[in-house]
Amino acid sequence: MRRAARRCARTLSSRVKAMQVVSAKQALSGQVPVGTEVTVRGWIRTRRDSKAGLSFLAVSDGSCFDALQVVAPGELANYASEVLKLTSGASVECSGTLVQSQGKGQSVEVQAKSVVVHGLVDDPETYPIQPKQHSLEFLREVAHLRPRTNTFGAVTRVRHCMAMAIHRFFHERGFVWVNTPIITASDAEGAGQMFRVSTLDLANLPRTPEGKIDFAKDFFGKEAFLTVSGQLNVEAYCLALSKVYTFGPTFRAENSNTTRHLAEFWMIEPEIAFADLAADAQLAEDFLKYVFTAVLQERQDDLKFFVERQDKAAITRLEALVGSSFERLDYGEAVKILEKSGQKFEFLPRWGQDLQTEHERYLTEKHVGRPVVVMNYPKDIKAFYMRQNDDGKTVAAMDVLAPGIGEIIGGSQREERLPLLDQRLRELKLDPAHYGWYRDLRRYGSVPHAGFGLGFERLVVYVCGLANIRDAIPYPRVPGAAAF
């Protein structure tokens, strides 16, 4: 019986060997020797019929930027009945020999012995994805089909490459990935408008004797929302595991209709213990360089396409950032530089005011010409948890500004001293009772710690040279639109 099983396995493996399923990436990168019998599966990009009575099929499977060319000879039994009916978007499974290409555009191609058609395109005339340049606005309306385009295939692969690089960066440095909650009952995060989470019957709300909505009857026994940040939660894990980070979905119910905002986006928030603002800035610099280097190394094919179609500087911008050392600049100095710049700004720079995007871009693009970390902002424009500096006016906050975009990362050293944290809560009219567990972290073995946050999609936009954040996430959620 064992022998029979072995024999069976051998036949199976030899059959698999005879018809090895390969990806376009494997075939085109030279991983598969010429002469190998292969099967490729994917979707037709274009069909070109030759004068010689054969057809060229560009078959894309998403494994790399390029499609694999399959040569379908006229002798195929289903040539007239099916192959000649293939249009953009049809799905096929082609088997044949991987051969050196006789044509010019590619090194290898598949000389097909069979072309199995899985699915034709129902109505080719109305199939939205045609082999031509579509506007990104139009493609947003067909978000379920846009991954079949060059642009969204490339964005999706680059996005994946970046996500993997981010996890690898932290993992290699001993960070622990902490999954902070998506549902939160704390209504005092203060980072923005929140989406309510409730199972109450909206048409028949339970009321308290005073006539207010009785959230005690709701699922969690109190009001609940979708998270706007995992930072406060991850600080608790930081003060036990020393180096931690979050990487997960985040929600903001703000009515923002811009190219930079999503209602649902992914955020990355590292947090390090026994660390000050300088260590935080260094981590941010290392982080960006690592992620950009990974994309430059792993996704040259997709980046080249962005250079062609989206942004000529897509590659040079990344290379410049990776090769530069980030300047450190005090907020006070930055304001002085702006005041003396002689530059005409829409908003005048003034100490005590937050830097406008035009100010940030002047600093990083014109004044320094490299990425800049601006540090120590006025405390009145920053959040309650940021650590107060000895001058009594500023907090240990930082923004990383990059050429071409402005702010890309925001972070701070956190206030680890309970009396000073409570003082800030009172100044900002926040109720310390709502921050019980957060205050505990300062009561039980508090240490200096710091962290930063960044929106993943904004980083994707920057890397790909995109103009609109809605193209950096598969299914964008924005005010008034949650289709698909």
Next chain:
RNA sequence: UCCCUGAUAGCUCAGCUGGUAGAGCGGGUGACUGUUAAUCACCAUGUCCGUGGUUCGAGUCCACGUCAGGGAGCCA
């Protein structure tokens, strides 16, 4: 939420000072000795976003609405 701009064929867009619509691509048919978003010929395409209004007549002018894009604010 505020300001600006736009909506014409499956897609990208043209359509002047009002006279009931065109081009490229895509699709169909045919031709063509390996093509590269192939080429060539022929064919078909339309609630001109919706509702009112002005006018002899509205794709074009006006009002309202809907949707989209850009900018601002908020922010990641």
